[in-house]
Amino acid sequence: MKSGETGQLAGKNVLLGVTGGIGAYKAAYLVRELQRQGAVVSVVMTESATRFIAPLTMETLSGHPVGLDMFSLTEERTIGHIDRAGWADVFLVAPATANYIGKAACGIADDLLTTITLAVTCPVVLAPAMNSRMWAHPAVRKNLETLVQRGVYVVWPGEGELACREEGPGRLAETGDIVKTVAGCFEAGDLSDIRVLITAGPTREPLDPVRFISNRSSGRMGFALAKAAVRRGARVQIISGPVEVAAPAEASVRRVNTAREMLSQIEQVLPDSDWLVMAAAVADFAPSSVHKDKVKKGDMLELTLTLARNPDILETLKPFKGGRLFVGFAAETRDMLENARKKAKEKGLDLIVANDVSGQETGFETDENSGVILDQGDLAEEVPRMTKLQMADRILDAALKVWKEKGN
Ligand code: C5P
Numbered sequence: 001m002k003s004g005e006t007g008q009l010a011g012k013n014v015l016l017g018v019t020g021g022i023g024a025y026k027a028a029y030l031v032r033e034l035q036r037q038g039a040v041v042s043v044v045m046t047e048s049a050t051r052f053i054a055p056l057t058m059e060t061l062s063g064h065p066v067g068l069d070m071f072s073l074t075e076e077r078t079i080g081h082i083d084r085a086g087w088a089d090v091f092l093v094a095p096a097t098a099n100y101i102g103k104a105a106c107g108i109a110d111d112l113l114t115t116i117t118l119a120v121t122c123p124v125v126l127a128p129a130m131n132s133r134m135w136a137h138p139a140v141r142k143n144l145e146t147l148v149q150r151g152v153y154v155v156w157p158g159e160g161e162l163a164c165r166e167e168g169p170g171r172l173a174e175t176g177d178i179v180k181t182v183a184g185c186f187e188a189g190d191l192s193d194i195r196v197l198i199t200a201g202p203t204r205e206p207l208d209p210v211r212f213i214s215n216r217s218s219g220r221m222g223f224a225l226a227k228a229a230v231r232r233g234a235r236v237q238i239i240s241g242p243v244e245v246a247a248p249a250e251a252s253v254r255r256v257n258t259a260r261e262m263l264s265q266i267e268q269v270l271p272d273s274d275w276l277v278m279a280a281a282v283a284d285f286a287p288s289s290v291h292k293d294k295v296k297k298g299d300m301l302e303l304t305l306t307l308a309r310n311p312d313i314l315e316t317l318k319p320f321k322g323g324r325l326f327v328g329f330a331a332e333t334r335d336m337l338e339n340a341r342k343k344a345k346e347k348g349l350d351l352i353v354a355n356d357v358s359g360q361e362t363g364f365e366t367d368e369n370s371g372v373i374l375d376q377g378d379l380a381e382e383v384p385r386m387t388k389l390q391m392a393d394r395i396l397d398a399a400l401k402v403w404k405e406k407g408n
Contacts, residue, residue, distance in 0.1 A: 007038030008183035014039040015088035015120070017113045018058065020048025022163040023095035023129035023172035027053060030094055031061045033175050037183065043067070044084065044113050046100070070112045081112055085119035090185050093117075094155075095129035095172045098140050104152075105143035123185040127155040127178045132168030145367050149246060151227065154387055155181045156368075184393070185231075190400060192233030197266065197273035198226050199313075201241035203259045205286035207305070208295045212257075217281035219243030221329075221369060221388050225277055226251050228392035237273065239265045241280060259283050259310040266313060270320065274408075275399060277327040278314055286310050314347040325403050327351045327395065333358040340374055350402050351375050353395055373398045 014034050018027045027043075034041050043058040044067035055066040067084055085091075093100060093113070100113070104126075109115040117124075126147065134140060135157065148154055155173040162170055172178075200222020204212040222238070223245045229236050236251035239262055247253045254269075256262045259282045270276065285307035295303070314328055328349040330340040333356065340354035355371030370385040373395060383394050 007036060008179075009034060009186070010038035012039050012089045012186060013087055014041045014182060015084060015091045015116070016041055016043045016062075017091065017093035017096075017100075017116070018043060018045045018049040018053070019093060019095060019097040019100040019113065020046055020050075020052060021095045021097045021129050021172075022052060024049045024052035026172055026175065027094060028057055028061055029175050030092075030178060031058065033179050034182065035062075037179055039182075040064075042084065042087065044116060046111055046113050048097075067112050067116075070115060081115045082119055085116045085121075088120055088122050090123050090125065090182055091116070091120045092125045092127070092178070092182055094125075094127035094178055096126040097128075098130050098134045098137070101126065101128060101140060101143045101147065105146040123153065124151075125153045125155060125178070125181050125185065127173050127181075128157050128170075129172035130157075130170050131162060131164050132166060132170045135168075135170040141367075148367050148387060148389060151248070153181055153185070153389065156386055156390070187232070189233040191229055191396065194229075194234045194275060194403070195237070195273045196226075196229045196234045196275045196277060197237045197239065197269050198222050198229070198277045199239045199262060199266065199280035199282075200226070201243035202281050203241045203262055203283045203310075204257045205259065205283045205310070206257070206290050207287045208291035208293065210294050213283060213285070213287065213307075214242075215281050215283065217241070217243075219245050220367060221392070222277075222279035223247060224388035224392040225279055225395065228389060228396055232393075232396060237269050239269065239280075258286065259313065260286075263311055263313045263316060266317065270317065270324075273324065275325045275327065275403070276317070277395075277399070279329055281329075281331065282313055283310055284312075312347070314349065318348040321348060323406070323408075325350045325399060325406070327353065327399055330354040331357045337372060337374075337380070340372070341378065344374060344376070349376075350406075351395070351398055375402055 031041050041062045042064040043062050059066045103114045104117050109118050155178050158171045159169045201219030202215045202217040204214045206212045226236050226238050227248045230248045230250045238251050238253045254265050288306040288308040326349050330343050332339050336354050336356050340352050344352040352374050369388050369391045373381040
């Protein structure tokens with residue numbers, strides 16, 4: 001197939017950045033596959049990438065001059081980095097090394113590729129590849145987290161034997177998966193008629209003016225759902241407890257503290273919503289009374305708190321559900337499936353996303369998640385470990401399927 005004609009990426013300009021890891025040789029296959037899907041591909045390489053694969057190979061395959069040098073006399077006469085950034089419909093960096101990821105997260109622009117990284121306004125996809133221990137390093141995780149929160153799509157590396165002969169995660173994702181993620185950037189629109197209300201984060205139940213009861217929810221799953229839904233064309237309203245994650249600019253956000261405030265905000269917005277996605281970790285109990293002044297320890301050796309049940313938001317709203325689609329979450333530390341099924345029935349949910357939050361690497365306060373999506377017919381879709389943004393798309397896919405089955 002000649003580039004630019006048909007395929008998932010027909011006529012799209014893909015700017016491919018190649019950084020210096022052993023996976024760089026796979027970038028040649030990537031160029032081929034992107035072209036097979038109709039893309040026009042132009043390549044930029046870092047100095048170290050050229051040690052692994054020859055620029056001539058990439059130039060011959062792509063049919064375009066390879067960008068190598070920030071100070072190229074021929075290119076920079078026309079301000080090459082800005083031209084290249086403006087040309088791209090999508091910017092893909094594969095493989096993305098730990099070094100590149102660190103520079104991108106910090107905004108360092110010390111070569112052509114990192115300078116372009118700051119100049120692009122199109123969607124950005126990164127496919128990291130590195131040794132497992134580097135992949136697990138807190139600095140790499142933190143940098144990736146920063147990028148993910150900025151809206152960068154990350155194609156998670158695979159597990160297996162690495163070039164260094166070690167086993168583990170860090171291998172560049174399969175070419176097909178990378179191309180699929182790139183193509184996904186242009187698949188906006190399948191939720192364009194749908195108004196989605198997403199709750200996110202924890203609630204805070206005050207005890208006195210300085211103390212509260214809360215939980216470990218970071219809001220990342222809810223905000224990832226919001227990002228994915230916005231990208232797919234939905235009109236998104238977020239109602240969030242106190243969180244630090246940034247909301248997508250296109251979504252409107254209402255901030256709340258307590259479960260009761262969350263319920264009251266949802267009641268206001270629900271009439272104008274088609275879907276309610278309750279990703280918030282709503283506190284089940286709140287202090288029975290809130291002290292007006294800070295509680296002093298005095299000579300107390302013990303303090304007994306009395307908690308009262310909060311309303312269950314989903315159960316409260318069940319009678320007002322109408323033709324809407326309700327999605328709930330079940331964060332469990334044991335008997336995950338059994339508890340999730342029970343919850344879905346009790347709360348009248350169309351879908352429930354169950355995840356095991358007993359581990360360290362998925363669930364609360366992380367960028368990754370895994371779990372099971374159950375519908376009313378008990379159909380289970382296992383979602384293996386992936387980024388919350390990727391999981392968000394799986395959840396939205398399942399929700400859209402049920403929505404269509406309901407006759408919408
Ligand atoms: O019963 P449990 O809290 O485990 O159920 C979790 C689901 O119910 C989540 O979707 C959560 O947002 C929702 N929930 C609620 N009201 C509560 C507690 C949880 O709607 N008070």
